[in-house]
Amino acid sequence: MIRTELRKILNIIADKTQSDSNSSVTDSEVIRDSGLSESEARRYINELASLGLLTIGIKIDGADFRMLSITKEGIQELQNQKER
Numbered sequence: 001m002i003r004t005e006l007r008k009i010l011n012i013i014a015d016k017t018q019s020d021s022n023s024s025v026t027d028s029e030v031i032r033d034s035g036l037s038e039s040e041a042r043r044y045i046n047e048l049a050s051l052g053l054l055t056i057g058i059k060i061d062g063a064d065f066r067m068l069s070i071t072k073e074g075i076q077e078l079q080n081q082k083e084r
Contacts, residue, residue, distance in 0.1 A: 009044045013070045024067035
């Protein structure tokens with residue numbers, strides 16, 4: 001079971017991608033919608049990635065964002081918590 005802060009970020013990504021592991025959302029959109037400071041939101045995003053619950057795309061030259069995708073494990077984690 002993941003912490004509330006991590007679940008909040010993961011839920012935002014799931015909502016934006018309609019829980020489709022083949023869809024992506026920009027990190028800047030997730031950070032904005034989280035209502036957290038940028039550094040705090042990025043810390044949670046990195047932690048979720050290290051847990052294998054989301055993937056962070058490679059930053060493209062000239063872009064000020066990265067693409068985030070929920071993994072099948074991330075979808076399963078959210079499902080498990082809804083069932084509790």
